[in-house]
Amino acid sequence: MASYDYDTTRDAGRNTAGLGWVDRTAVGNRDLILLVARLLIGAIFVESGFGKLTNLGGFAGNLESQGLPFPTLLAAVGGAVEFFGGLAVVLGLWTRVAAAAVIVFTIMATLIAHRYWAVPPEAAGMQKIQFMKNVAIIGGFFALIAAGAGRFSVDGWRSRR
Numbered sequence: 001m002a003s004y005d006y007d008t009t010r011d012a013g014r015n016t017a018g019l020g021w022v023d024r025t026a027v028g029n030r031d032l033i034l035l036v037a038r039l040l041i042g043a044i045f046v047e048s049g050f051g052k053l054t055n056l057g058g059f060a061g062n063l064e065s066q067g068l069p070f071p072t073l074l075a076a077v078g079g080a081v082e083f084f085g086g087l088a089v090v091l092g093l094w095t096r097v098a099a100a101a102v103i104v105f106t107i108m109a110t111l112i113a114h115r116y117w118a119v120p121p122e123a124a125g126m127q128k129i130q131f132m133k134n135v136a137i138i139g140g141f142f143a144l145i146a147a148g149a150g151r152f153s154v155d156g157w158r159s160r161r
Contacts, residue, residue, distance in 0.1 A: 034150030038089050041140045045086025045102055052079030066112055081105045089144065092153020099141040106141070110134040 019027065026033060052059045052075065060075035068074055081101055088098035114134060116127035149155040 030147075031151035031156070034144075034147060035092075035152040037140070037144065038092055038095070038149065038153070041137065041144070042086045042089035044137075045082050046090060047086075049079050049081075049083025049086055053083055063112075068112065078105060078109070089141075092149030092155050095149035095153065095155050096145045099144045103138050103141045106134050106138050 056072070056075050056079060059079060060071040063071035063074050063078075082105055085098045085102040085105065088094055089102065110131055114127050114131040116124045116131050119127050151160075
């Protein structure tokens with residue numbers, strides 16, 4: 001089984017009798033919860049990546065203003081990773097690989113755009129919130145890497161074929 005496939009036997013036959021209601025609900029609805037998680041975490045990347053791809057000049061200008069080399073190339077690569085990586089997560093297609101790619105993108109974007117320690121004090125608070133939001137998003141993607149896409153995904157469908 002490839003690393004992106006969903007292990008359909010993972011929770012099969014698991015004894016949930018000794019678990020609390022939250023754990024029983026989570027185990028019993030694992031695939032639905034993973035679907036909701038993928039939709040919620042991937043949607044922001046699909047929307048933002050689409051905006052970048054449809055305004056590459058503006059995104060490249062922003063990267064250039066940050067002092068980055070090859071801003072046009074970086075804009076195209078960044079927009080594509082953000083959009084297509086987010087779309088793959090939403091669909092549950094190569095979920096672990098897509099999540100890893102979006103983690104790298106998010107780390108880079110965070111270090112470029114949300115350096116709260118390097119901005120004036122009046123902007124530091126908002127930049128720190130954005131920085132920590134991205135850290136939380138990275139954590140969500142790590143959880144998807146660990147859990148996989150779930151049954152309601154392209155990966156799940158492919159593993160059942």
